[in-house]
Amino acid sequence: MKILDRYILTSFLKTFFSVFIILMFIFVLQTIWLYIGELAGKDLDTEVILKFLLYFSPKLVPLVLPLTILLTSIMTFGSFAENYEFAAMKSSGISLGRAMRSLTVFIVFISLVAFFFANNVIPAAEFKSINLRKNIAQLKPAMAITEGTFNDIGTFNIKVDEKSGENDQYLTDVIIHQKKKTGGNNTVIKAKEGELVGSTDSDVLSLILKEGNYYDEVEPSDYQKRKRKPFTKSYFDEYVINIDLSDFNNVDLEDETYSSAHGMLKISELDESIDSFSVSYNDRMAAFRKNMYNRTGISNLNNNYKPKDTVINEDSELLSYFDTYDAAQISNLALGTVNSALAHLGMKKQEFKVNIKQINKFEIALHEKYALAIACIVLFFVGAPLGAIIRKGGMGLPIVVAILLFLTYHFIGIFAKNSAEDGSIPAFIATWLSTWIMLPLGIYLTYRATTDQGLFVFDNFIAPVKKLFKKAGLFKDKSKTE
Incomplete structure (x- = not known):
């Protein structure tokens, strides 16, 4: 060079x-x-x-x-x-x-x-x-919850409109679908507010819901009655859900x-x-x-076509x-x-x-x-x-x-x-x-x-x-x- x-x-x-x-x-x-x-x-x-x-x-x-x-x-x-x-x-x-x-x-x-x-x-x-x-x-489950979409956490699908608080522990407009072992989610829970409460020493996270409704779809033994899709509905001022975090802590x-x-x-x-x-x-x-x-x-x-002798006028319906x-x-x-x-x-x-x-x-x-x-x-x-x-x-x-x-x-x-x-x-x-x-x-x-x-x-x-x-x-x- x-x-x-x-x-x-x-x-x-x-x-x-x-x-x-x-x-x-x-x-x-x-x-x-x-x-x-x-x-x-x-x-x-x-x-x-x-x-x-x-x-x-x-x-x-x-x-x-x-x-x-x-x-x-x-x-x-x-x-x-x-x-x-x-x-x-x-x-x-x-x-x-x-x-x-x-x-x-x-x-x-x-x-x-x-x-x-x-x-x-x-x-x-x-x-x-x-x-x-x-x-x-x-x-951190609170971080795993994304606003505006359903999030799979344990046996629950959780959706929130907004998170707030120092650790995002306060939730607004909560919708929860509880999954069954046999598949499907017949239970729906809606609440205006929610709060995540837990500690680092525990494998259980408590979700405290306030002012909401609990919907549970009923499955009758009679198949004809199932077509009506019956369900039970209840109202609550406060409802506590415990979420198992053992899988989260063993990441x-x-x-x-x-x-x-x-x-x-x-x-x-x-x-x-x-x-x-x-x-x-x-x-x-x-x-x-x-x-x-x-x-x-x-x-x-x-x-299915069978010819007939009837002549259809083009101007008629x-x-x-x-x-x-x-x-x-x-x-x-x-x-x-x-x-x-x-x-x-x-x-x-x-x-x-x-x-x-x-x-x-x-x-x-x-x-x-x-x-x-x-x-x-x-x-x-x-x-x-x-x-x-x-x-x-x-x-x-x-x-x-x-x-x-x-x-x-x-x-x-x-x-x-x-x-x-x-x-x-x-x-x-x-x-x-x-x-x-x-x-x-x-x-x-x-x-x-x-x-x-x-x-x-x-x-x-x-x-x-x-x-x-x-x-x-x-x-x-x-x-x-x-």
């Missing part, structure tokens, strides 16, 4: 590692802030907390690495231009492209490492992180039974999952089409050829069939929407692994020439420019991926859209920098205006008049 290449590479690496460590530290602090509710108040060891942060840190690399490359490129090449080092290189016959050669090789190497990291390290860390989070949530933080998230899979596993989901989706769609066709009764039309009772029966039957088909169609629509969203998430996760590697190269060719053009190094203007560019890149990617999840745009386009937008910008900036042109040539905008004034006789060329 020549002295110049070694000098440029060394300057870049010093800034690169410094910026990467600083940005990673900032994003880790943000992670602690986001997940403080899952970690605080559970008597977790420092080792468990550090393990949680270690497992979560690899997920930050797709954010930190592109921003680091962009910022480092602008700062390094801006510093070279500001200190007239590029001017010295150009006077010696060394172009910007030649100066970027060693760094280009390094960035390609970084992109390959990023691809390997995204395909192997991030899925493994995601697997560890999600399982650890699920195990931590079980250490194994090393348990790794959950493995179905798309972020946990490698490229080969994602391909296999996408194929499996797509085949299953197509089979369900085919079965649904066949079912809806059978619901119309067209397939049985030839079996079909029901007018039947008596009132038969016409009413036909109308009610047809209306019931249509309403049933519409209800079934609406239910299946939501089901297929969830299936499509699941497939799209797996496709996005697949393309993201490739997009990260290419984004590293593209953002380098955006930052390096931009730094040479603005001729400003240090921590001032380069940080502002880099953050603005990266936020544009990042938010375009987020909005596109959110749209791709519900099928608004293809997952392939959504994942690569931000990189495709940055690619022409990188080509443009590289061309401007290698040809010693500024960011914008204002003469290109002023020249047509000057010509217009010259034709109108309102502007005279001073060089000719002199």
Whole structure:
């Protein structure tokens, strides 16, 4: 390696590692802030907390690495231009492209490492992180209760609208379904308020409910009476439920039974999952089409059709050829069939929407692994020439420019991926859209920098205006008049 290449590479690496460590530290602090509710108040060891942060840190690399490359490129090449080092290189016959050669090789190497990291390290860390989070949530039942959804705790399914108090022990609008050993939940309890009371020395947690109702579905031995769905109802001012916490207190933080998230899979596993989901989706769609066709009764039309001599006038209603009772029966039957088909169609629509969203998430996760590697190269060719053009190094203007560019890149990617999840745009386009937008910008900036042109040539905008004034006789060329 020549002295110049070694000098440029060394300057870049010093800034690169410094910026990467600083940005990673900032994003880790943000992670602690986001997940403080899952970690605080559970008597977790420092080792468990550090393990949680270690497992979560690899997920930050797709954010930190592109921003680091962009910022480092602008700062390094801006510093070279500001200190007239590029001017010295150009006077010696060394172009910007030649100066970027060693760094280009390094960035390609970084992109390959990023691809390997995204395909192997991030899925493994995601697997560890999600399982650890699920195990931590079980250490404190109050934390395991999420507002607005049913939560499975022991033999109860509990839903609350709001939690309050220092330890989230006060509950509002509580709904409880008590599970039976034989399956099902015939008992429903509703209360306006609730309070969780317990101690660390006890395996029993008391849930005190206030101002509520107790509903219990009765199952008569007579099957005809079961159709009436009888139940008993009672009102209470205060009702105490004891929940066995023996399973919660024996949580194994090393348990790794959950493995179905798309972020946990490698490229080969994602391909296999996408194929499996797509085949299953197509089979369900085919079965649904066949079912809806059978619901119309067209397939049985030839079996029930009997030709008659009656000639039906096209201008008259079909029901007018039947008596009132038969016409009413036909109308009610047809209306019931249509309403049933519409209800079934609406239910299946939501089901297929969830299936499509699941497939799209797996496709996005697949393309993201490739997009990260290419984004590293593209953002380098955006930052390096931009730094040479603005001729400003240090921590001032380069940080502002880099953050603005990266936020544009990042938010375009987020909005596109959110749209791709519900099928608004293809997952392939959504994942690569931000990189495709940055690619022409990188080509443009590289061309401007290698040809010693500024960011914008204002003469290109002023020249047509000057010509217009010259034709109108309102502007005279001073060089000719002199």
